[in-house]
Amino acid sequence: MPEKRLTELRRSRVGFxxxxxxxxxxxxxxxxxxxxxxxxxxxxxxDWVAEVIARVGLGDRLRHRPAQLSGGQQQRVAIARALVTRPEVIFCDEPTGALDTRTAAAVLALLRSVVDQFGQTVVMVTHDPVAASYADRVLVLADGRIVRDMAQPGAERIAGHLALLGRRQPVASREG
Known part of the structure; x- marks a missing residue:
């Protein structure tokens, strides 16, 4: 695909x-x-822009610059920016990595809600078992390979599988 078409695709159908x-x-x-x-x-x-702004809880901060916001508020701006074009899929790279526990939970709940309420797909890369537990499906990767495929696992189960990665050679499996 030519670069111009890729750019158009990213802008209209993909959020980051x-x-x-x-x-x-x-x-x-x-x-x-x-x-x-x-x-x-x-x-x-x-109407959609207003709803997105309300959902991220930043209606009272619209005229603030990023430097005037907390890390959690900045991440919510980034999420709103990703949502405003109504993309079919949103890719998230460690979206809660720089956030405190409470703010991270709010961000994860917001991402979960766009899946449940708007049918958008969220693909998230994370090392955090709690963040991963918000997903419908979790793929555990090791050395570039899928070593575990879990449907709706809890944080404890994910953490357990991650802990095993360093102890033995993982074998790919799919769990329900």
Missing amino acids: VFQAFNLVGALDVAQNILLPSRLSGRRPEP
Whole structure:
């Protein structure tokens, strides 16, 4: 696919949430959230934008710059930015890695809700068993290979499998 088409695809059908929030410091919260729409030249749906902003709980921070926000607030801006274009899939790279436990739980609940309420797909890379436990399906990777495939595991079960990785040579399996 040509680079221009790939860029258009990413802007319209894929959302990204990075561990490093990748917010533009010169823009305020509202401008950061609307940046993908602005870059694509598409007008966002005002009702959807308002709902996304309400869901991330930043309605009172829309004119603040990223430097004026906590880490959790910055991550919620990044999530809102990923959601505002209504992508089919959202890729998250350690979205709670830099957050405190309470803020991480709120971010994970928000990501879970976009799956449950809006049918969006969230693909998350994490080393955190608690974060992974929010998923419908967890794939454990070791040395670039899938070594465990679990449906709706709890954090304890995930942590147990991760602990075993260093003790023995893992064998790929699928669990229900």
